Amino acid sequence: MALENKVPPGPLSEKWTKYKSTMNLVAPNNKRRIEVIVVGTGLAGASAAATLGELGYQVKCFCFHDSPRRAHSIAAQGGINAAKNYQNDGDSVYRLFYDTIKGGDYRSREANVHRLAEASTEIIDQCVAQGVPFAREYGGLLANRSFGGVQVSRTFYARGQTGQQLLLGAYQALSRQIAKGTVKMYNRHEMLDLVKVDGKARGIIARNLLTGELERFAAHSVVLGTGGYGNVYYLSTNAMGSNVSAAWRAVRKGALMANPCFTQIHPTCIPVSGEYQSKLTLMSESLRNDGRVWVPKSVADAEAIQRGEKTALDIPEEDRDYYLERRYPAFGNLVPRDVASRAAKVACDEGKGVSKTGLAVYLDFASAIIRYGKSEALTTGISNPTEAKIKELGEEVVAKKYGNLFQMYEKITGENPYKMPMKIYPAVHYTMGGLWVDYNLETNVPGLFALGEANFSDHGANRLGASALMQGLADGYFVIPYTIGSFLANEIRTPAFSTDMPEFEQAENDVANRMEKIMNIQGDQSVESFHRRLGKIMWDHCGMSRNAEGLKEGRQKIRALREEFYRDVFVPGRADEFNPELEKALRVADFLEMGEVMILDALERNESCGGHFREEYKSEEGEAKRNDADYTHVSAWEWDDTNPILHKEALEFENVELKTRSYK
Amino acid sequence: MKLHLKIWRQKTSTATGSYETHTVEADEHMSFLEMLDVLNEQLISEKKDPVAFEHDCREGICGACSMVIDGRPHGPQNGTTTCQLHMRAYKENDTITIEPFRVGAFPVVKDLVVERSSFDRIIQAGGYVSVNTGQAQDANATPIEGGIAAEAFDAATCIGCGACAAACPNGSAMLFTSAKVNHLAKLPQGQVEHKKRVQSMVAQMDKEGFGFCSNVKACEVECPKEISTENIAALNRAYISSMFTTSD
């Protein structure tokens, strides 16, 4: 299969403008007759549905949540990037484009990323107009902060709840269209299959989660904004319900899954505290500005801590290993996410972990507290302050900077991070991979589009902080409303589709059979227990670092687990009623296939880049080693029960030069 | 620690419900919802029906979790959602009573799950600024004083959980509605439609069957985001003035 990316010709900075002004349009009177299904109400889906509604299309919008406002986007904390250059610090569309390409370790498509950077500025305008209460300076202008790895201040934020405020903005725009009748909203409806007619996406089968009924929906085109697949690992910072099923069902209908092995593992999360753990909580990257990461030098000390016989405070300075400062003197504790995560794993693998489970490292604020305390004493004119006074003053400064995070940490762990170093460990956070899409955000299935975290398009092998929110809203507000016209302009004479067509009947029967099969197993193990075991396999074999041997073993384990699932899972209740266990079972069944494709992709990609670290491919100092000659491409997978098939899209870099990242 | 749970079980929205008692072994580091996960795994292993409850983010931001714990929506701690509550708050042999939010406009779906789409319809009635994509001016064209933006933000942090209505003896949705009205009213962008918004959102609230507000202020105590009842006072003032001044 030839993957045609449909990137328009012309100089990089003019492609999008020119394309927009010359592309085919759908006239307003025709829009009224054209139906579009949007699945998902996160930043990507809600912004798309609202905007398509405003344009006059007849939109049907779906989410599995009880309200569109609860999509996982609501949980994003830190901020959203935009090349506004309000700080006059040299930012520009080109710089944002370049940072994103480089941050992604040169594995994303230039034209898409440039368009993203162009759209970024309009997003902020739009959100402010909607009433999103971004942080502001005293003078009333918008405030910015800096985020990891870049040299400008371009991140807009609303305290620690940027995702919430942006999503509520999109939700409100969507609500307005629902009230106007241009969007019909289906809450608690889960898409369980894609319907194709003559090879084109023309509808979905959804389960009404309240009644258990299967329902058919037809449209001229289907748009998926259904989020990422991080929960294949069971434990992640994603919301419990986030899942891959909508995208996976599209793959089962012929769409391709691109770069599935590119997952982002965030270094600073609250570690697993026990077997019952259900999800992991992120501790913002900003903490690494002042926190020092360490473990004991000796395994004996670490074991004493694990047994509860010693605490961090019993380990004298000379017996501590500040391993990031030691290994990366130039960047120290502020190395990028992937590097920091791998280093924590190495320390714990050596037996130096500092919690009961041995899977945690310290993030210590003691030196920062003393440092701030001393300078505070100096500036407030306290001479000869006692040590206690210095600490008190220092803690006040730290509380001002990170108070809400320290409080969140204490709520979860019951420990006071001012007195005892935080314990942190890396956790799965984001998935760069996703459905393969061309420049129009259209998958290889005509009429099927994918937006937001559900597609693979903009972040390459590693996403920069505050860029996912930007991408979701760019896709939904400013890209799809235009690019969907490339498909729909040829559909203005196509009458509405009837859900009585055999294609719909067939798809509904398939879903019913799939559910019946799972309900009828009546085995002995819960869905949750299978999901946990899948997560463990993925984490052990396809997590922070990977090798061919382990990946092959992981693949066998997943296949065995899948077989066991279909033999021994137990789902209580019935299919024709409200049944959260059945919902989970269907999602886990899809994760059991997705996991295998991730492993295959990781195995096939014989290089280390971004979040994908293959132990065989590293420099003498143990750093990631890319192989540009053989792997400057997108890997797009076609599902097949025995052997999924790999397709490639070559990545061409005409505007940036490929370089090695170094943090020494 | 061993805990005794008295949990509301109700098969469907029309069935009559009743309490069921269970014993679980919990760990002090567990969150409240993880304790319920343990119970559900136990029930599933006995081939029984697990307790249905709503949850998603498990970090206090999505507003999905919704239950009344020992008579208090979201449990004993102020400023905390159910998913943020940890078992450290309990001790060996405690008995905990768990029931759904009981509000007429939130019908029970099953066990602890209620249907809160009435809140969505209140927002649909006017909880937005009427601006289409692409119509915006530059974001810095209208400066907004930092303090005002912060006040708008405070009102905007509502997570739409419904605890306010569950806490209210009248089942009123005034705290939720007023939080949205004031978030938008504080900002210049929201002012154009302010009066109309006040009227239509209040009308929708009544239509959904939420009760009236008699200033009990239980909502403010139970709100996990500590949204202030000052919002309600402001909404009342705006409502009265809008009665005299709107043209349509």
Ligand SMILES: Cc1cc2nc3c(=O)[nH]c(=O)nc-3n(C[C@H](O)[C@H](O)[C@H](O)COP(=O)(O)OP(=O)(O)OC[C@H]3O[C@@H](n4cnc5c(N)ncnc54)[C@H](O)[C@@H]3O)c2cc1C
């Ligand atoms: C804790 C945390 C903090 C983060 N902080 C930041 C940050 O500061 N900055 C940043 O840029 N990014 C951040 N991210 C990443 C960012 O939040 C996400 O990548 C982004 O919000 C994804 O948006 P989305 O619209 O693609 O999908 P989602 O928000 O996940 O929405 C998915 C939607 O699809 C629906 N859905 C899914 N499947 C189906 C189905 N089968 N049928 C019907 N409906 C379905 C769901 O109901 C939901 O409405 C963070 C992520 C996490 C986990």
Ligand code: SF4
């Ligand atoms: S006002 Fe508070 S209690 Fe009411 S819905 Fe909002 S967050 Fe929940």
Ligand code: FES
């Ligand atoms: S589960 Fe999201 S707020 Fe509790």
